[in-house]
Amino acid sequence: MSTLRFHAVKASLKREPIKINEEKRRSEIFGENVFNEASMRQYLTKTALNSVLEAIEKGTKIDRIVADHISTGMKEWAISKGATHYTHWFQPLTGATAEKHDAFFETIGDGLAIEKFGGNQLVQQEPDASSFPNGGIRNTFEARGYTAWDPTSPAFIYDKTLCIPTVFVSYTGEALDFKTPLLRALQAVDNAAVAVCKYFDKNVKKVNASLGWEQEYFLIDSALALSRPDIQLTGRTVFGHSPAKGQQLDDHYFGSIPARAMAYMRDLEHESMLLGIPVKTRHNEVAPNQFELAPIFEEANLAVDHNSLLMDIMQKIAKRHNFTVLMHEKPFAGVNGSGKHNNWSLSTNTGVNLLSPGKTPMSNLQFLTFFVNTIKAVQTHEELIRAAIASASNDHRLGANEAPPAIISVFIGAQLTKVLNELETVTKGKLSPKEKTDLKLNVVGKIPEILLDNTDRNRTSSFAFTGNKFEFRAVGSTANCAKPMTVLNTVVAKQLMDFKEEVDALIEDKGMKKDDAIFNVLREYIKTSKAILFEGNGYSEDWEKEAKKRGLSNNKTTPQALKIKKAKSTIALFDSLGVMNDVESMARYEIELEDYIYHIQIESRVVGDLARNHIIPTAIRYQNTLIENVQGLKGIYGDQFKTYAKAQLGLIELISEHIEAINTAVTDMTEARKTANKHDDLEQKAEDYCETVKPHFDVIRYHCDKLEILVDDEVWPLTKYRELLFTK
Template identity: 85%
Template sequence: MSTLRFHAVKASINRKPLKIKIDKRRSEIFGANVFNEAAMRQYLTKTALNSVLEAIEKGTKIDRLVADHISTGMKEWAISKGATHYTHWFQPLTGATAEKHDAFFETIGNGLAIEKFGGDQLVQQEPDASSFPNGGIRNTFEARGYTAWDPTSPAFIYDDTLCIPTVFVSYTGEALDYKTPLLRALQAVDTAAVAVCKYFDKNVKKVSASLGWEQEYFLIDSTLAASRPDILLTGRTVFGHHPAKGQQLDDHYFGTIPARALAYMRDLEHHCMLLGIPAKTRHNEVAPNQFELAPIYEEANLAVDHNTLLMDIMQKIAKRHNFTVLMHEKPFAGVNGSGKHNNWSLSTNTGVNLLSPGKTPMSNLQFLTFFINTIKAVQTHEELLRAAIASASNDHRLGANEAPPAIISVFIGEQLTKVLKELETVTKGKLSPKEKTDLKLNVVGKIPEVILDNTDRNRTSSFAFTGNKFEFRAVGSTANCANPMTILNTIVAKQLMDFKIEVDELIDKKNMKKDDAIFNVLREYIKTSKAILFEGNGYSEAWEKEAKKRGLSNNKTTPEALKVKMDKTTLNLFNDLGVMNKVECEARYEIEMEDYILHIQIESRVVGDIARNHVVPTAVRYQNILIENVTGLKAIYGDRFKDFAKEQMALIEEISQHIEAINSLVTKMTEERKVYNKQANIEKKADGYCNKVKPLFEEIRYHCDKLEIMIDDELWPLTKYRELLFTK
């Protein structure tokens, strides 16, 4: 074992769990570092409090004079908690979070100073932030960018800083972040869903999208991670032979949580409580050293903020425990990768989950309306939904037998399939009295007892109904949830708007009763949405063939998947609903394509570096040892040495073949990279990196991994899978 490897493994084995002392109940500390309603009631005037609450509930603007009162109260609260700085906390198009800290401290002359934080600093700032991806929206000489307070997501204190969630827009108003389009999409689905809810309950005034994410991740000892250049630079292992034991025994899944990992989780969850992140569930995942954290569901915008915040604090807390958190979708070959299931639903201000079956025929008609419209939205925009989860890292995971395939399908279970089939048989036009009775008794009236105990899960489906919500399983673990949530809420909003137009037309022009009109439109949606429904094994080759027959897309790579974002239908969809204009859509397309290229480019360089600077020199060193051995045998046995050195000679030859292949392939990969680096067209460049550069990774890996099991373990420089995955 190489010296670096030896010391890394030794340090990891000798680690002891960090003792975390937690004195208070979670309910007592939950939200202690959040400027929530309880804190606002203590630090704000009644006028200021009502202004914030109205902004949250109704979207009304906050007067600048009132903002001064709010900022004063917020500052006093923050200082009482030990904060010395404030920052506008935003989510640029890097997918991470961003912040620039300013002190409350201000000088007032004569050697005096005060703590100051006014309404102007709260509501809007100009951080410049010109180096973030912008897709051509901002020129270098026109680099102004503004952050503006989002009152629907409460401010919080992290370390010594008051963090104020904000949007990030250009000087001309275009969105430069993930939050702005999400807020617009949530407004669109709210407006569309309220209009449809009025068919069933006139008291509904607001519909909120809820999100429950499930964050999967790997915990690797920090010293072991630091010994792998590929993990440091790409977040995954580009080389590594499978260990004899992986996940085949299923002994890690839901098993006893290792002591060090549990200490980390306790510490992490404590910080989650302070920051108002409602962490609920923790468990071992399928792969060795893989885990999951899941919260209680929240309003979608807040849930997105909490997930992006969580990913940041996970890394910070990990350092205290000598861990590195790997969130890459596929950090290790041969074992499961990590996803981030997005559980989505819609709820009214009256407390009704629109995707939960009710106890009366009317509430179940409402359920069926939103249930079927969601399916119809996915059927119509399945390519766009696939694009929502496209990334270089998620391409490694989709369809790899632990994640849904690149084909988008909807799973609803046997019982609901039966319900839709019955609804489909309703005759066209006005319903007869018998049909109305049959529908209410046999279809609508029986849904509660059917659903409660008979809804199954299908882990191979990318979009599955699970009793009172849809689970979008294909989202990658590194993703910012805002992207898939923006697209999902947009397509559902559009579908609900179309549904209302069709129903109103039947009521107004055909003189149909409301229920008859709703049933007629839903019946047609069931017929036109059949192609997206699939109950079988999404991993099978048979499904690929069947999906093709049904006309479903199967965009296996990010460049393929993203092209739909430039489709005229997509551009019109976002523009018409006010979610993104054409400039914003085009900018995001360019940014996402460029991001893909850069990720593959970095991985390519890492592959070439490790192959030539680590693997090949080690192979040559071991080969020299074998040559010395053969030379010694020849000196002892003369011409008979071949009888005693057959294995060594064969090994020397095989090593030479692998070395030659590695050098040849790395040279080819480098040349291909040079060709496409000169390509000005971003689509051709991305396609080149995808189809010419990236395929060489696996070919180079094959030869490197073969050398790993041939070369003396004492010499091998890279920490092996068995050490990375099984050192607790």
């Protein structure tokens, strides 16, 4: 074992679990560091409190004078919690969170100072926007950008800093973040869903989209992670031979949580409770050293903020426990990667889950309406939904054994499939009294008994109905949930608007009764969206062929998947609903192409560096040792030495072949990268990186991994998989 590896493993083995103080119940500390309604009632005037609550519930604007009162109360609360600074906490298009801290401290002359935080500082700030991705919205010399308070997501304190969730926009008003389009999409689906709900309940005034994410991740000892340059620079291992034991025994999944991992989880959950993140579930995942945590479902905007915050604090808390958290979708070859399933539903202000069957024909008709419209939305916009989860890192995972394929399909289970098939057979036009009775009794009336675990779990489906929600399983573990949630809520909003227009036309133009009109439109949707429904094995080659026959896209790479984002229909969709204008849409297309290019470029450089500066020199040194051994045998046995040096000579030849193959492939990869870099056109550049640079990774890896099992373990420079995955 190399000296670096030896010390890294030795340090890891010495780690003792950190003891976590959990004297208080979680219900007692939940939201303790959040400026929630309980805190606001204590620190705000009645007028200020009502203003915030109305902004949250109705979307009304907060007067600047009232904002001064709110900021005063927020400051006093924060200082009472030990906070010394404040920051506008936002989510730029880097995929990470961003913050610029300012102290409450202000001088007032004569050597005196006060703690100051006014309404202006609360409502709006001006961070430098030039160094964040903007897709051409802003020039570098035009740096002005604004963060603006989002009162629907409560302020919180972390690390003695008052963090105020905000949107981030350019000087000209275009969104430069993930939150702004998400808020607009949530407003669009709210308006569209409320309008449809009026068919069933006139009391519905608001519909909230809910989100429950499931965060998968790996925990690797920090000393071991630091010994791997590829983990440090790319978040994954670009080389590494599979260990003798991986996940094939299925003994890690749901197994006893290791002591150090448990200590980390307890610390993370404690911090999450203080920050109002309602984490509930924790368990071992399939791969060694892989884990998952999941919260109670929340309103989508708040859930997105909480996931972004959690990913940040996961890394910070990991350092206390001498861990490195790997959230890359595929950090290790040969074992499961990590996803972030997005469980999505719609609920009314009257407390009804619109994707949950009820006990009456009317409530079940409402369920069918939203259920079928969601399926129809996915059918119509399947390419856009695929694009919403596209990234260089997720390309490694999609279609592998633990993740859905790049083909978007909807799984609803055998019983609901039967229900839709029955509904499809209803006669076109006005329903007869018998059909109405049969439909309500035989189809709609059956749904309550389907509710309890009415579908099996299909791990191969990218979009599965799971009883009272849809689970978007294809989202990657590093993703900001806002991106897929913006797309999903937008396409569902558009579909609901189209549905209402069609139903109203049948009522007004054809004189149909409401129920008849709804049934007729739903029946046609069921017919036209059947291609997206699939109950079988999404990993199979047969499904790939079948999907092609059905006209479904199979965009396996990010450059392919992203093309739909520049389509006129996509730009018109977002623009028509006020989610993003054409400038914002095209900016995101450019940013995501650039992000892909830079990720592959960095990985290419890391692959070349490790191959030529670490692995080849090590292989040559070991080869020289073998040559010296052969020469020694020749000195002893003379012409008979080949009989005794057969194995060594074979190893020398194999090592030479692998070294030559690696060197040639690295040279070819470098030349391909140089050619790709000459393109000014981002699309062409991304395609070149995908098609001419990236393929060399597998070739180089193959030969490097072969050398790993040929070269003496004592001199191999990189920490091996068996050490990374099985050192507790």
